[in-house]
Amino acid sequence: MTFKSTPKIELHTHLEGCAPPAFIKQQAHEKRLDISGIFNADGGYAFRDFDHFLKIYETACTVLQSPEDFYRLTSAVLAETASHGVIYMETFVSPDFCGGGDLAAWKDYVAAMETAATEAEAKFGITLKGIVTGIRHFGPEACKPAAKCAVETFGGFITGYGMAGGELVGRPRDYSYSFDMAREAGMPLTCHAGEWGGADMVKDTIRDLDVVRIGHGIGAISDPDLVSEIAEKGIVLEVCPGSNVVLNAVKGWGAHPIAKLRDAGVKVTVSTDDPPFFHTTMTAEYDMLHRTFGWDDADFKALNETALAAAFCDEETRARVAKRLEPAQ
Ligand SMILES: [Zn+2]
Numbered sequence: 125m126t127f128k129s130t131p132k133i134e135l136h137t138h139l140e141g142c143a144p145p146a147f148i149k150q151q152a153h154e155k156r157l158d159i160s161g162i163f164n165a166d167g168g169y170a171f172r173d174f175d176h177f178l179k180i181y182e183t184a185c186t187v188l189q190s191p192e193d194f195y196r197l198t199s200a201v202l203a204e205t206a207s208h209g210v211i212y213m214e215t216f217v218s219p220d221f222c223g224g225g226d227l228a229a230w231k232d233y234v235a236a237m238e239t240a241a242t243e244a245e246a247k248f249g250i251t252l253k254g255i256v257t258g259i260r261h262f263g264p265e266a267c268k269p270a271a272k273c274a275v276e277t278f279g280g281f282i283t284g285y286g287m288a289g290g291e292l293v294g295r296p297r298d299y300s301y302s303f304d305m306a307r308e309a310g311m312p313l314t315c316h317a318g319e320w321g322g323a324d325m326v327k328d329t330i331r332d333l334d335v336v337r338i339g340h341g342i343g344a345i346s347d348p349d350l351v352s353e354i355a356e357k358g359i360v361l362e363v364c365p366g367s368n369v370v371l372n373a374v375k376g377w378g379a380h381p382i383a384k385l386r387d388a389g390v391k392v393t394v395s396t397d398d399p400p401f402f403h404t405t406m407t408a409e410y411d412m413l414h415r416t417f418g419w420d421d422a423d424f425k426a427l428n429e430t431a432l433a434a435a436f437c438d439e440e441t442r443a444r445v446a447k448r449l450e451p452a453q
Contacts, residue, residue: 136216146167151193212432258302300333394409
């Protein structure tokens with residue numbers, strides 16, 4: 125059984141992390157850059173663990189050097205994602221990888237991504253919105269220009285602010301300046317937490333950064349009081365089971381806490397994170413949720429409704445996507 129044609133919404137992807145390996149290879153070839161070390165014998169991305177993954181990711185990003193490259197990247201990613209039934213996607217984009225945090229350069233990159241997104245929407249019926257992220261392991265100071273870029277381009281394509289990268293670097297409060305800046309501009313907030321940092325990191329992120337969504341958040345499962353708090357506050361978890369399994373954040377699909385969190389009343393959603401890195405697609409995620417936990421069409425419908433309600437987009441977009449979720453008459 126496959127859920128390939130089921131309409132899907134995903135909220136947690138990293139744009140460069142969605143790049144098909146063949147696309148990155150082609151970019152490297154055109155620019156005469158040797159990044160062959162990041163690929164395995166089968167042509168996929170090769171890494172040992174999470175820290176090594178971050179290094180490989182940053183190496184892949186070195187071939188993306190201009191707004192035109194990001195236009196092509198966005199087009200390639202949306203064609204691939206739409207083929208798995210995804211009708212709405214949010215993706216993390218970082219000024220650090222798009223002009224090095226310079227605001228004028230960043231605006232050109234955003235324009236290029238938005239153009240590609242508009243074209244893909246007309247062609248494939250997929251809507252893309254961008255969430256600007258600071259990169260945690262670059263440090264709190266580096267996140268400030270990222271937040272500034274976020275605030276200056278908020279509206280239209282850019283819909284929120286968040287933080288990605290190495291979760292164990294610093295504590296959430298070290299990054300509060302950037303989150304405060306984005307919140308004061310009216311931007312909705314999300315932050316990676318509880319992929320590696322456990323329940324305490326999730327707790328501190330909610331308390332110190334006042335986010336409405338958490339990237340992953342699965343570490344919360346070890347603290348029943350925290351799980352209740354997340355459920356009561358209606359904080360949405362952007363869960364990426366396939367990513368967690370491949371990176372060994374959990375011991376296999378059967379041990380993944382997504383079903384327990386959902387049963388405890390937590391609003392969970394499902395995303396691919398960096399699909400080609402983690403050998404996954406949204407189809408594969410749905411198929412594995414079906415196989416592991418018996419989730420079926422009704423569960424996926426509810427999952428998508430949760431995701432759409434938690435999407436950072438404007439209301440007009442939300443209404444448009446809701447229509448696409450309705451079964452064809
Ligand atoms: Zn992520």
